[in-house]
Amino acid sequence: MSRNGGTVFRSVYRQMSSAQQTISVIDKLKKSPSTTPIQQFRKLLQTEIEEIKKAGTWKDERIITSPQKTIINVHGKTEKLLNFCANNYLGLSYNEEILTAATKALYDYGNGLSSVRFICGTQSIHKDLEQKLSDYHQKEDTILYSSCFDANAGLFEAILSPDDAVFSDELNHASIIDGIRLCKAKKFRYKHRDMDDLEKKLKSSGDARIRLIVSDGVFSMDGNIAPLPDICKLAKENNALTFLDECHATGFLGEKGRGTEDYYKMIGSVDIINSTLGKALGGASGGYTTGPKELIDILRQRSRPYLFSNSLPPVIVGIALKVLDLLTESNYLVSKVTANTERFRKSMKSAGFEISGDQHPICPVMIGDAKLANVFANEMLTRGIYVIGFSYPVVPKGKARIRVQISAAHTFEEIDRAVATFTEVGKKLNVVQ
The missing domain is CATH 3.40.640.10 (Type I PLP-dependent aspartate aminotransferase-like (Major domain))
Structure with a gap:
């Protein structure tokens, strides 16, 4: 074969090879789904996320940048917050001893x-x-x-x-x-x-x-x-x-x-x-x-x-x-959390709030509506009180609340401040008169 003939052959071969590769890619695209399994999975999850947010029950995780105490620092907040939502019943999450x-x-x-x-x-x-x-x-x-x-x-x-x-x-x-x-x-x-x-x-x-x-x-x-x-x-x-x-x-x-x-x-x-x-x-x-x-x-x-x-x-x-x-x-810490609990429950009921439960440091402030509970909790946060709204599926539908938790480390002054803030926000949002 002449040099020119070989060149023509190689050129034709390259064109045929390119055409075959193009056909192969098209066949693969036809056989593959329009989206991959992980894309489908992401889409399903995103739909669920949007439904949760639409229902007003999305739970944001606030980032604490200090030890778990009654006064805490929260990321994005310049002022310190008074903490009323930890299971720190005896105040021992941060204690020198x-x-x-x-x-x-x-x-x-x-x-x-x-x-x-x-x-x-x-x-x-x-x-x-x-x-x-x-x-x-x-x-x-x-x-x-x-x-x-x-x-x-x-x-x-x-x-x-x-x-x-x-x-x-x-x-x-x-x-x-x-x-x-x-x-x-x-x-x-x-x-x-x-x-x-x-x-x-x-x-x-x-x-x-x-x-x-x-x-x-x-x-x-x-x-x-x-x-x-x-x-x-x-x-x-x-x-x-x-x-x-x-x-x-x-x-x-x-x-x-x-x-x-x-x-x-x-x-x-x-x-x-x-x-x-x-x-x-x-x-x-x-x-x-x-x-x-x-x-x-x-x-x-x-x-x-x-x-x-x-x-x-x-x-x-x-x-x-x-x-x-x-x-x-010593029985001091037990007595202190008991006294703090009694003070908060009594004061909140006097202010017109419905407080669920027995004489326990868990003091659910009943709100009812899930969106309202979250709005209430966010309003408390802007006023320096760290509390969280609880709603379905954590609690039954129609039973949304702000679960306040009392600690032995709280002072009476801090409890009184929380009650006063609850009352202000409760009146603003028409939860209490």
Whole structure:
């Protein structure tokens, strides 16, 4: 072939190759969807986001740039804010004695164990806290978890079989609901604090091997307390065990702050208690189950969140140990949060507000409308009071509220200032006269 012929051939070949490549790309475009799976996924999520915002229930996360105290700094705000929405019941989330104990635990035991408990993740400090919590609740033994959510997730599946039955208050915390879902027991949900309905459910459970009545000690959205005397009475009559989640009770509810049992003067009456270290007991993290020794032994063998999660960091354990020491040495903090709670509730009711719940530091200011609750909370924020509006699905539709939470660290002057601000905003928005 001549040089010119070869050139022509190569030119024709390149044109044919280019045409084939173009056809190949077109075929691929025809076969591929107009949008990729991740694009479709994003679009679906964006639609849901827009619906939430349209309903006025979108939850913005405000960024705190200071320690969790009664006076805080919030990103984007030049002035300091008075904090009324933390679970810092005893004001120990930032306390000099607690910080000292935390620092000592950090240097004595390190950052963490890099392991689960049964491999090489148990230190003497963990056993010390488990014993101290057992003594505090007057139970035989205790097992630590990374959170009370994990404690609730790890309990029911480990101890209940298809031959058993569990009875849960309809307003129990989401972690209880999720934990019960994991177990194979027959599931009964009784109306909120309705003992007649609970009794009916107990009697309809047939020949269940184990009957377990499950309730929050204090219901966090409403600040009301489980009717423990009636629960224990029904448990005795129907050969049932009792369980309480005490996250919003441990450390401050009752005369000595030992929770719902203490509130009713029934220490030792509940069979199984789950609670947290992340609220009154230092405000960091961590949870636990306390009860019969045999139960704790089984949980150490079967509870999945315990078996497959790193040990609780020593610094958190050290914090909890110090808080328990403070609570056993003095009743001051318990008395202070009780007095603060009484002052706020009484003053707010006198101003015309509807305050839900029992005599508990959780003080829901009932608004009703979700958008109005968010507008109210934002207006409070502009006036230096940090509170949050709660609406569906966190609370039932039509039951939106601003959940105020009282701390032992608040002064009477700070409480009075909050009430005065609530009253000003309430009148502006026609919530009170």
